[in-house]
Amino acid sequence: MTNAQPLLDVQHLSKSFVIGKKLLDEGQTLRAVDDVSFTLERGESLGVVGESGCGKSTLGRTLLRLYEPTSGRVVLAIDGAASDFSTIKGEALKQMRRKLQMVFQDPSASLNPRMTIRDILREPFAIHRHVPAAEIEARIRGLMAEVGLREDALDRFPHSFSGGQKQRIGIARALALEPDLIVLDEPVSALDVSIRGQVLNLLKDLQRGRGLSYIFISHDLAAVQYIADRIAVMYLGRIVELASAQSFYAAPRHPYALALLSALPVPNPKLRRGRQPPRGTIPSPINPPSGCHFHTRCPFATAGARLHRCSGEVPQLREIASKHWARCHFAEEIQQSSLAVR
Amino acid sequence: MGTMEMVAAADGREQDDILLHIENLKVGFQTTSGFVRAVDGVDLKVRRGRTLAVVGESGCGKSITARSVLGLLPEQNTVMSGSIAFKSRTGEVLDIASLPRRGKRMRSIRGAEIAMIFQEPMTSLTPVFTVGDQILEALRLHTPVRGAQALARAIELLEMVGIPEPESRLKAYPHQMSGGMRQRVMIAMALASNPSLLLADEPTTALDVTVQAQILDLMRGLQDELGMSVVFITHDLGVVAEMAHEVAVIYLGQVVEYASVDDLFERPTHPYTRGLLNSLPRIGATERLVPIAGSVPDPREHRVGCRFADRCASRMAKCDTPPPLIKLPHGQDVRCWLHENEGGTQS
Numbered sequence: 001m002t003n004a005q006p007l008l009d010v011q012h013l014s015k016s017f018v019i020g021k022k023l024l025d026e027g028q029t030l031r032a033v034d035d036v037s038f039t040l041e042r043g044e045s046l047g048v049v050g051e052s053g054c055g056k057s058t059l060g061r062t063l064l065r066l067y068e069p070t071s072g073r074v075v076l077a078i079d080g081a082a083s084d085f086s087t088i089k090g091e092a093l094k095q096m097r098r099k100l101q102m103v104f105q106d107p108s109a110s111l112n113p114r115m116t117i118r119d120i121l122r123e124p125f126a127i128h129r130h131v132p133a134a135e136i137e138a139r140i141r142g143l144m145a146e147v148g149l150r151e152d153a154l155d156r157f158p159h160s161f162s163g164g165q166k167q168r169i170g171i172a173r174a175l176a177l178e179p180d181l182i183v184l185d186e187p188v189s190a191l192d193v194s195i196r197g198q199v200l201n202l203l204k205d206l207q208r209g210r211g212l213s214y215i216f217i218s219h220d221l222a223a224v225q226y227i228a229d230r231i232a233v234m235y236l237g238r239i240v241e242l243a244s245a246q247s248f249y250a251a252p253r254h255p256y257a258l259a260l261l262s263a264l265p266v267p268n269p270k271l272r273r274g275r276q277p278p279r280g281t282i283p284s285p286i287n288p289p290s291g292c293h294f295h296t297r298c299p300f301a302t303a304g305a306r307l308h309r310c311s312g313e314v315p316q317l318r319e320i321a322s323k324h325w326a327r328c329h330f331a332e333e334i335q336q337s338s339l340a341v342r
Numbered sequence: 343m344g345t346m347e348m349v350a351a352a353d354g355r356e357q358d359d360i361l362l363h364i365e366n367l368k369v370g371f372q373t374t375s376g377f378v379r380a381v382d383g384v385d386l387k388v389r390r391g392r393t394l395a396v397v398g399e400s401g402c403g404k405s406i407t408a409r410s411v412l413g414l415l416p417e418q419n420t421v422m423s424g425s426i427a428f429k430s431r432t433g434e435v436l437d438i439a440s441l442p443r444r445g446k447r448m449r450s451i452r453g454a455e456i457a458m459i460f461q462e463p464m465t466s467l468t469p470v471f472t473v474g475d476q477i478l479e480a481l482r483l484h485t486p487v488r489g490a491q492a493l494a495r496a497i498e499l500l501e502m503v504g505i506p507e508p509e510s511r512l513k514a515y516p517h518q519m520s521g522g523m524r525q526r527v528m529i530a531m532a533l534a535s536n537p538s539l540l541l542a543d544e545p546t547t548a549l550d551v552t553v554q555a556q557i558l559d560l561m562r563g564l565q566d567e568l569g570m571s572v573v574f575i576t577h578d579l580g581v582v583a584e585m586a587h588e589v590a591v592i593y594l595g596q597v598v599e600y601a602s603v604d605d606l607f608e609r610p611t612h613p614y615t616r617g618l619l620n621s622l623p624r625i626g627a628t629e630r631l632v633p634i635a636g637s638v639p640d641p642r643e644h645r646v647g648c649r650f651a652d653r654c655a656s657r658m659a660k661c662d663t664p665p666p667l668i669k670l671p672h673g674q675d676v677r678c679w680l681h682e683n684e685g686g687t688q689s
Contacts, residue, residue, distance in 0.1 A: 051550035162637045192399040193577060197621030197633025204630075219551060226623035226631070249625055263555035265580030267622055269603045272584055277555035281520045 005077040008040040013072035032058040034237035045214035047228030101174035105186035107166030124176040164195035243324040253326035362388040367424035382595035395586035403595040413443035454484035457532035463524035474512030484535035522553035600675040
């Protein structure tokens with residue numbers, strides 16, 4: 001795989017929204033995704049984690065051009081040819097969209113309540129016409145089996161299914177076009193604990209069986225670890241850490257990533273820690289702190305020369321260890337051996 | 343035997359320690375699509391200064407149980423039975439379940455001796471009044487402090503829950519605050535009357551993980567400081583491990599396991615509890631998850647026998663008979679026939 005082009009090559013992608021624009025008022029710019037770059041190999045899954053407002057969902061939507069990017073490129077290598085997905089139009093865009101699908105957080109909101117499951121699953125075939133009409137019914141039945149639903153569910157409406165079943169339908173719909181990449185935006189967050197495990201297993205099996213690539217967006221670091229090969233941590237629009245899952249969970253290098261991990265409640269009362277959640281709350285993305293966005297909450301940037309640098313100079317995403325990047329001036333000094341025991 | 347006699351007759355110190363004792367609580371709702379038995383014979387004990395976590399998936403009846411303690415359930419089409427014995431400040435033991443919910447006695451308890459915080463503070467705070475107004479209202483309703491004293495107390499409460507610049511924040515409206523700050527305001531309001539029992543219904547579920555950690559730390563600190571008891575309702579076993587002294591696991595309106603927090607995580611015994619724990623991805627673990635099969639059934643379905651049987655990998659013929667809550671020798675209670683012969687007394 002080393003010589004082959006990555007499936008997805010995201011270069012300096014940004015997405016800004018203008019808020020409060022009026023006749024003579026230019027409004028304010030919210031940089032929801034700020035100069036994000038990463039690559040994704042075929043069959044690989046990238047976990048994008050962060051708290052609300054960090055830009056992880058906007059990133060997912062911008063990648064699929066549900067939002068038009070403000071700047072940057074999304075180079076996709078599909079069927080041996082690379083093209084810039086962020087600029088193509090018309091039929092080429094439609095063809096490319098087949099290869100990129102999305103599963104949303106709230107399965108109730110993403111399924112049309114007035115369509116039967118059969119109609120919902122037939123729609124992708126009707127739009128893209130990539131399968132002869134005579135085969136569609138068989139394909140639909142195959143999809144149902146693949147996501148663990150019974151065929152007799154096809155004539156029912158979404159309301160008669162549980163949350164977990166609806167999410168399976170959402171996944172089946174995403175699979176209908178045989179995509180290469182699926183963006184999963186908090187796909188298990190709305191589900192009960194026992195159902196969450198079932199859907200995570202399903203996603204894992206589908207990935208293995210079909211060689212899919214995932215971008216798995218979640219705030220749940222434990223669920224992300226279960227699915228993802230690599231992790232990107234976002235804070236106020238920027239990737240602050242990017243590493244293999246193994247390297248990340250063994251030794252996170254950005255203070256925010258450390259804070260996220262130590263804030264996570266662990267289902268083991270023996271491991272109740274005297275932890276130090278970061279101070280304060282996430283600042284407004286409309287007017288983020290200068291320099292390193294995290295410096296206002298960072299336990300390492302409290303005073304003196306350090307604070308001066310962290311508040312004055314934007315840190316670059318630097319390779320701290322092999323294939324392990326962090327956006328912190330002092331990443332080399334950060335260790336948290338206590339996390340490894342968990 | 344009624345609750346009063348139970349409490350009175352019970353032996354010595356352990357019982358003295360019990361602030362709230364729910365016995366055989368049943369709550370049902372008559373809906374257009376049938377009768378829903380939301381809570382079906384729940385027994386819970388809350389001890390002084392301790393946290394009881396009530397854990398279960400959506401629809402298990404955990405929130406309904408808490409709401410019935412405060413008489414917050416809708417009056418129409420609701421059928422409720424059982425007893426809720428609460429040891430009041432005056433020393434008398436009251437059966438909350440039998441008190442008229444709009445009566446004077448109930449109002450002197452609700453919000454004053456027993457307070458509650460909810461999942462989404464935005465829907466529990468009024469958007470049209472300042473935070474200060476709302477805290478002052480709580481003080482006016484539940485305490486004798488008035489005027490300048492009340493204002494000072496409101497500032498003190500905001501300080502206690504870690505709100506910076508409390509004096510100026512009194513003038514803020516809820517929408518001007520972040521979710522974490524609003525939850526702190528909710529907690530401040532709940533603490534206004536120094537309640538002996540705090541019911542917390544998924545208080546951190548809507549919050550980001552770093553903010554959740556702050557609120558959990560705050561709640562633990564406040565409990566140590568004020569000595570109140572907490573009923574912490576959650577679906578998150580991580581939060582249970584962090585917060586609880588005792589844990590009740592609920593499935594379809596019944597307690598299926600009851601244990602100290604250490605026992606529960608060290609020796610999860612009911613197949614449902616074990617299934618929940620096996621469903622959880624954990625940092626550092628790589629093995630495949632073994633989630634519980636199926637999903638929580640419709641509570642309108644009539645069920646005989648064990649509620650969990652149709653999802654249980656250990657199902658046997660006997661499961662058609664409803665299992666009692668069996669007391670295991672080391673102090674854990676479990677509602678499962680697998681442990682019939684290990685059991686001491688049955689309740």
